[in-house]
Amino acid sequence: xxxxxxxxxxxxxxxxxxxxxxxxxxxxxxxxxxxxxxxxxxxxxxxxxxxxxxxxxxxxxxxxxxxxxxxxxxxxxxxxxxxxxxxxxxxxxxxxxxxxxxxxxxxxxxxxxxxxxxxxxxxxxxxxxxxxxxxxxxxxxxxxxxxxxxxxxxxxxxxxxxxxxxxxxxxxxxxxxxxxxxxxxxxxxxxxxxxxxxxxxxxxxxxxxxxxxxxxxxxxxxxxxxxxxxxxxxxxxxxxxxxxxxxxxxxxxxxxxxxxxxxxxxxxxxxxxxxxxxxxxxxxxxxxxxxxxxxxxxxxxxxxxxxxxxxxxxxxxxxxxxxxxxxxxxxxxxxxxxxxxxxxxxxxxxxxxxxxxxxxxxxxxxxxxxxx
Ligand code: SF4
Numbered sequence: 001x002x003x004x005x006x007x008x009x010x011x012x013x014x015x016x017x018x019x020x021x022x023x024x025x026x027x028x029x030x031x032x033x034x035x036x037x038x039x040x041x042x043x044x045x046x047x048x049x050x051x052x053x054x055x056x057x058x059x060x061x062x063x064x065x066x067x068x069x070x071x072x073x074x075x076x077x078x079x080x081x082x083x084x085x086x087x088x089x090x091x092x093x094x095x096x097x098x099x100x101x102x103x104x105x106x107x108x109x110x111x112x113x114x115x116x117x118x119x120x121x122x123x124x125x126x127x128x129x130x131x132x133x134x135x136x137x138x139x140x141x142x143x144x145x146x147x148x149x150x151x152x153x154x155x156x157x158x159x160x161x162x163x164x165x166x167x168x169x170x171x172x173x174x175x176x177x178x179x180x181x182x183x184x185x186x187x188x189x190x191x192x193x194x195x196x197x198x199x200x201x202x203x204x205x206x207x208x209x210x211x212x213x214x215x216x217x218x219x220x221x222x223x224x225x226x227x228x229x230x231x232x233x234x235x236x237x238x239x240x241x242x243x244x245x246x247x248x249x250x251x252x253x254x255x256x257x258x259x260x261x262x263x264x265x266x267x268x269x270x271x272x273x274x275x276x277x278x279x280x281x282x283x284x285x286x287x288x289x290x291x292x293x294x295x296x297x298x299x300x301x302x303x304x305x306x307x308x309x310x311x312x313x314x315x316x317x318x319x320x321x322x323x324x325x326x327x328x329x330x331x332x333x334x335x336x337x338x339x340x341x342x343x344x345x346x347x348x349x350x351x352x353x354x355x356x357x358x359x360x361x362x363x364x365x366x367x368x369x370x371x372x
Pocket of ligand 1: 022
């Protein structure tokens with residue numbers, strides 16, 4: 001595997017542990033309370049950070065996701081965040097995010113996060129409606145979410161996101177409207193609202209065959225209407241923020257930034273090659289080799305282009321040629337023309353941007369670049 005030696009722009013660490021497995025979840029997550037595996041996990045993360053330390057000295061963002069990072073005990077958190085601080089360098093303007101489950105984040109853990117340099121929290125709320133949470137197999141209550149948000153704000157965290165999901169079997173448009181109303185009453189700077197995907201081999205997909213796509217589109221449109229009424233700006237298909245409060249980590253990755261991923265199931269990208277660690281804690285601990293995805297250059301450029309078109313701003317022509325060379329426009333000339341003709345892209349201010357339909361049919365845009 002040929003890898004660059006340039007500094008990584010971002011760092012992602014996957015913490016696979018969860019209290020229980022939600023019915024819709026397809027992420028790599030396990031219920032594992034054995035001290036030996038958890039200690040081995042923490043050691044291997046520290047080794048990965050140490051080995052890559054020379055390339056982790058100019059980080060622009062760090063994202064700790066999962067699984068459930070807040071499922072780490074206070075002592076485990078101290079070890080985990082000490083390793084990050086020992087082997088990486090990041091300035092005060094580095095965005096340092098941690099995903100939290102309201103059930104497992106305590107004031108003590110929030111204080112550890114604060115003292116470790118974390119400056120952004122993302123809470124998995126999914127729904128504020130009991131019936132919908134029950135369908136998803138989420139055990140968090142609305143009052144637990146509200147307590148977690150209050151505790152986070154008391155600790156001084158201002159940059160907070162909550163994740164919501166719509167298009168859930170049995171969920172009505174009125175239920176979703178109520179979810180959004182409650183979520184917006186928290187007055188947060190960032191909201192993510194994802195359309196449910198019934199992933200194979202999840203408990204939910206064994207109970208339901210399909211989602212109501214038409215209703216999901218109505219919910220998608222209602223989301224934009226209600227969030228933009230609150231001056232939240234959509235910057236990606238499923239993400240809304242106050243000005244300047246977008247998730248820089250995700251945004252930069254959609255725009256082709258390099259990142260190192262540590263932990264089982266974590267993906268990395270060095271600007272040319274992608275590789276993904278094995279989705280199995282024990283095999284990852286045993287150093288099983290990652291899955292390497294070395295695409296020919298045209299396919300890689302197509303892939304990067306398609307990720308960027310998830311964002312509302314799309315690609316400035318100049319940005320494209322700076323990042324990918326003049327080939328990016330030349331190689332995909334026909335694809336751009338077809339997407340403009342189909343009104344999935346528009347060309348304004350020297351930028352290719354997805355239209356409203358282009359955001360809704362982002363997969364069609366992606367396929368046009370990846371399989372052209
Ligand atoms: S808490 Fe999150 S990562 Fe864990 S099972 Fe539920 S959805 Fe998946």
